[in-house]
Amino acid sequence: MKSWGEWEISFLPNVTGDHRLEVKVNSQQVRLSPFEVDVKGNPVLTIGQEGSGVGELDGPLGVAVDKDGNIAVVERGNKRVQIFDKDTGQPLRSFPVEGQNPFGIDVDSNGRYLVTSWGENFGIRRYSKEGELLNTLNTDCFQPPHGLAVLQDGRMVVADPNKESCLLLQPDGSLIREIGKGQLQLPVFVSVDESRDVMFVTDGSAHKVFAFDLGGNFKFDFGKQGDNDGEFEGPEGVTVDPAGNIIVGNAGDGRVQVFGSNGRFLRKLGTVRGGYAGGLAVTPDGYVAVACWNGHCIELYRYM
Incomplete structure (x- = not known):
């Protein structure tokens, strides 16, 4: 032969x-x-390591993409927001945030950062592009705000675990309507697909993702507790890509999974360092940035 x-x-x-x-x-x-x-899914870029110095992270939870396509991260341990270059992962700047437990972050159409915190001095705080505190929203309509999503017109959707619902708010923080009351148990993170008039919220107790329209009407839900494809262990981070696919991260086992716009499982992207996937964001060049709470880093996965 x-x-x-x-x-x-x-x-x-x-x-x-x-x-x-x-x-x-x-x-x-x-x-x-x-x-x-x-x-197997492996991150193409890992940003940060445990610490309090420049470029280091302590308990990253919320993550968002700013108007320049760079990655903004909320650190609970260091009580700050750090912005990293989307291509190299190098730290660009940071600013301190108020509140006992900073949690979620999003960027409005003007490039300003909105950061939630729960516990003592809870609220939603709006910061300028440079990190200057502009105002604090703290009203009776919400209690411990967790994940939030900012709409193009400045309205916000905020997950409120104590109220077991999500709240659609005006830009000034006043309540428009409560969404998901009687269906949600422990809403954590939320993402809105405005082009399709649908919002997705992770429920850490029900081990599901719920979909509602912005009028508050229930659309559908998907998932159940388990470690198989399409199942969840404490889902937390959620985001939507331009095609309407839904990306979800698990706090319980760190898996990051992709679902179609109807909730049908498509594929698994990977499992994050430390086994706790927090906030998620899709970058303009087709990567998913995942906050790794226990791993004290941000992982970027090739996606599109």
């Missing part, structure tokens, strides 16, 4: 999961080709 020696090939898939790989030499299939390849 003729020996063809050893060959080395490289294969860089865009998504995780099962792949079928054909290998040919001079138009001839090599022995055993096609190959079945199970691709």
Whole structure:
């Protein structure tokens, strides 16, 4: 039998999961080709390590993408927001935030940062692009705000675990309507797809993701507790991509999964360092940034 020696090939898939790989030499299939390849998700970039210095992180939870496409992270331990370059992961700037337990973050259409905190001095705080505190929203309509999403017109949707609902608020913090009362148990993070008039909220107790329209009408839910594909262990971070797909991170086991706009499981992106996936955000160039609470870092996964 003729020996063809050893060959080395490289294969860089865009998504995780099962792949079928054909290998040919001079138009001839090599022995055993096609190959079945199970691709595990690995981050293409890891930002930060535990600490309080520049570029270090302590308990990152909320994450958002600013108007320049860079990554803004809320750190509970260091009580600050740090902004990192989307391409290199290098720290660009930071600013301190108020409140006992800073949690969620989003960026409005003017590029200002809105940060939630719970516990003592809870509220929603609006900061300028430079990190100057502009105002604090602290009204009787919400109690311990957690995740939030800012709409293009400045309205906000905030997850309120104590009220077991989400709140649609005016830009000044006044209540428009309560959403999900009687259905949600422990809402944590929220994401809004304005083009489709639908919002998604993770429920850490029900181990589900719920979908409502902004009028407060229930649309559908998906998921159940478990460690199989499409199941959740304490879902937290949630975001929506331009195609309407829903990306969800688990606090319980760190898995990050992608679902279609109807909640059908599509694929698993990976499992984050430390096994606790917090806030999520999709970058303009097609990566998912995940806050790794226990890993004290941000991981970027190839996505689109």
